[in-house]
Amino acid sequence: MTVKKRILSGMRPTGPLHLGNLHGALLNWVEMQEQYDCFFFIADWHALTSNYEDPGSISDYVRGMMIDWLSAGLLPDKSTFFVQSHIKEHAELFLILSMITPVPWLERNPTYKDQIMQLSNKDLSTFGFLGYPVLQAADIIMYKAYGVPVGIDQVPHVEITREIARRFNYLYKKVFPEPKTILTDTSKILGIDRRKMSKSYNNAIYLSDSKDDIASKTARMVTDPKRARKNDPGNPDVCNVFEFHKIYTDKEIYDTINNDCRIAKIGCVECKKIMTQNLIKRLEPIREKREHYEAVPELVDDIIIDGNNKARKVARQTMEEVRAAMKI
Ligand code: TRP
Ligand code: SF4
Numbered sequence: 001m002t003v004k005k006r007i008l009s010g011m012r013p014t015g016p017l018h019l020g021n022l023h024g025a026l027l028n029w030v031e032m033q034e035q036y037d038c039f040f041f042i043a044d045w046h047a048l049t050s051n052y053e054d055p056g057s058i059s060d061y062v063r064g065m066m067i068d069w070l071s072a073g074l075l076p077d078k079s080t081f082f083v084q085s086h087i088k089e090h091a092e093l094f095l096i097l098s099m100i101t102p103v104p105w106l107e108r109n110p111t112y113k114d115q116i117m118q119l120s121n122k123d124l125s126t127f128g129f130l131g132y133p134v135l136q137a138a139d140i141i142m143y144k145a146y147g148v149p150v151g152i153d154q155v156p157h158v159e160i161t162r163e164i165a166r167r168f169n170y171l172y173k174k175v176f177p178e179p180k181t182i183l184t185d186t187s188k189i190l191g192i193d194r195r196k197m198s199k200s201y202n203n204a205i206y207l208s209d210s211k212d213d214i215a216s217k218t219a220r221m222v223t224d225p226k227r228a229r230k231n232d233p234g235n236p237d238v239c240n241v242f243e244f245h246k247i248y249t250d251k252e253i254y255d256t257i258n259n260d261c262r263i264a265k266i267g268c269v270e271c272k273k274i275m276t277q278n279l280i281k282r283l284e285p286i287r288e289k290r291e292h293y294e295a296v297p298e299l300v301d302d303i304i305i306d307g308n309n310k311a312r313k314v315a316r317q318t319m320e321e322v323r324a325a326m327k328i
Contacts, residue, residue, distance in 0.1 A: 008145040010043040013061035018204035020197035024187035030073040038079040081307035089315035093138035137161040173325035230267040248278040
């Protein structure tokens, strides 16, 4: 039997996960479980870099995120799940890597500049925020990951990780493989207001939303803005509801809708109803799994403890190699 290659990825626990996270990351992860030895972790220290003023909310989201993951189809007997702050070795490796990382590498990081601009309501002129990619590098190379599945915004971070790994290997001893970026498709799904789906825009449909929540959110979705009356022909190409149909509705039906909308044979209210039912149906298995896990929080905690133990074992081994390479 060939040994599976290891991949690793993480998410910051900054709130409940939504359809954008499901299609952008989680479903990719679920698929990768067959092919790879997967390590998935909750990056709570990373959440602290921008939410340090309210750390309590981060810890509230940790178990919720684990439940979101399990509900979406991640499996504890296939993958290893852990919480970053539970594996203290990440802090040690972060410190060591910070000694060898030139500050200009961090200052020129496009994601860093971008975030400072976007989150201008927060004071991000901290050492921790600048060092975000160094901590991320520690997360990744600690497990000698072959690949890191991430969205496009994280590519610069994996690039810095490769540079840091290379520098360590060159200065001391070859301990770390350089991880590859495995680019996951960015989710095409938009929020109910047609902007990027995001918690901060208040336009998201969450995996944990009830059927009623979902229906009241889809009811607020804007359709073809030029279509004032049912008798006016519509244009699905500019309609967000139709984008949802593409994901949640069977092909024959959305082909029919595509046609009927243009000849005013179907009205937006009916069209939306069909989409909403399909969306609710698609999320049903996720909702069922959530109910199961929410009823047994100790089981969820045990899954995390188990994963932590597995991760810690690997991390300890790596740190021994690191200390030996550096003779400390
Ligand atoms: N920075 C990532 C994000 O915001 C989260 C993250 C932290 C991560 N450490 C990681 C992702 C290591 C992949 C690998 O999405
Ligand atoms: Fe959009 Fe459907 Fe209305 Fe056409 S009928 S504009 S696809 S909601």
